[in-house]
Amino acid sequence: MAAITSALVKELRERTGAGMMDCKKALMANDGDMDKAIDFLREKGLAAAAKKAGRIAAEGMVECYVEGNVGVVVEINCETDFVANTDNFKALCRDYAKHIIAKNPASVEEMLAQTFYADETKTVNDLIGEATAAIGEKISLRRFARFEAKDGMVDTYIHMGGRIGVMVELAGEVTDEVKTMSHDLVMHIAAANPQFVRRNEVPSDNLEKEREVLTQQALNEGKPLKIVEKMVEGRIVKYYKEVCLLEQPFVKDPDINVEKMLNGKCDVVRFVRFERGEGIEKRVNDLAADIAAEQAKMKK
Numbered sequence: 001m002a003a004i005t006s007a008l009v010k011e012l013r014e015r016t017g018a019g020m021m022d023c024k025k026a027l028m029a030n031d032g033d034m035d036k037a038i039d040f041l042r043e044k045g046l047a048a049a050a051k052k053a054g055r056i057a058a059e060g061m062v063e064c065y066v067e068g069n070v071g072v073v074v075e076i077n078c079e080t081d082f083v084a085n086t087d088n089f090k091a092l093c094r095d096y097a098k099h100i101i102a103k104n105p106a107s108v109e110e111m112l113a114q115t116f117y118a119d120e121t122k123t124v125n126d127l128i129g130e131a132t133a134a135i136g137e138k139i140s141l142r143r144f145a146r147f148e149a150k151d152g153m154v155d156t157y158i159h160m161g162g163r164i165g166v167m168v169e170l171a172g173e174v175t176d177e178v179k180t181m182s183h184d185l186v187m188h189i190a191a192a193n194p195q196f197v198r199r200n201e202v203p204s205d206n207l208e209k210e211r212e213v214l215t216q217q218a219l220n221e222g223k224p225l226k227i228v229e230k231m232v233e234g235r236i237v238k239y240y241k242e243v244c245l246l247e248q249p250f251v252k253d254p255d256i257n258v259e260k261m262l263n264g265k266c267d268v269v270r271f272v273r274f275e276r277g278e279g280i281e282k283r284v285n286d287l288a289a290d291i292a293a294e295q296a297k298m299k300k
Contacts (some may be wrong), residue, residue, distance in 0.1 A: 004032055012037055018046040018133070019126030046133050058277040059084045060142075061162030065097035071154030072100045073167040074144035075274050079137040084162070092131055092139070093162075099124060100146050108141055145272040152266065153178070157186035165274045166190045172266035181262055184252060189273050194245035197268050202243065210239055245271065 004027045012023040012034060018041045026046075030036035060077035061084050076093045083089050098117065105111035112125040119127075124141070132139045145167060147154045152171040158164070166186045172178065196202050214235045218228045241247045245268060246259040253261070262268070 062165030063093035064156035155182040
């Protein structure tokens with residue numbers, strides 16, 4: 001019997017997409033024979049994941065979970081909304097959120113390598129491979145965020161059954177009034193999609209680019225150069241109101257901004273807003289454009 005080395009297990013995993021433990025068992029059951037181990041996994045349906053590795057997984061759901069003062073928002077993708085709406089897929093998303101609460105991974109890569117919090121015999125990546133084979137679609141863990149409040153609370157909100165997930169951390173005394181405000185706040189973030197909490201978080205590069213665009217807009221409008229600068233600064237103020245959470249008009253009462261709504265009862269430490277599949281379609285479109293460009297070159 002050939003020695004079942006970690007390198008051999010890794011090779012089988014890369015060739016089949018099956019989980020590490022399943023690959024090890026397959027090799028042990030077939031005396032280390034790679035080809036037989038591949039057939040073994042295929043027969044059990046555990047090698048199906050490899051055939052789906054190149055597919056685009058832009059469906060799925062964003063899941064939120066809070067336990068005490070720790071909150072998580074995680075995006076898990078699949079290929080169709082049919083699978084995304086199944087109880088099994090929803091349970092999988094909740095399990096991964098609980099894992100992030102329990103094991104606090106620093107990145108997606110670290111999480112995939114971690115042993116699953118509820119079953120130390122398997123890694124998270126093993127479970128994804130098993131789920132891919134069982135469900136019949138590519139399943140991918142795309143991203144997550146984990147907030148732990150030191151002085152205050154964490155609140156979350158799921159919109160449209162997992163299309164959008166929001167999480168916010170607040171600092172200050174947690175009262176019933178603050179809890180109500182927090183609920184309003186996460187719903188506001190889902191609707192208004194702010195980019196930053198406050199002005200000083202806006203990167204200088206963003207501001208510089210915005211000023212360049214606004215300056216050119218004003219010049220194109222035929223405004224005299226001497227008043228363009230004042231116009232640009234006025235429009236920068238408007239820009240802040242669009243991208244900074246505390247300056248946005250509150251969705252439930254546009255006559256006041258979010259900062260006034262909070263009324264000094266708590267402080268917004270940070271927030272995160274995930275929208276399912278955001279950015280994925282853009283990458284697909286870019287690929288299509290690249291292919292079209294290459295075809296155009298070949299015709300010349």
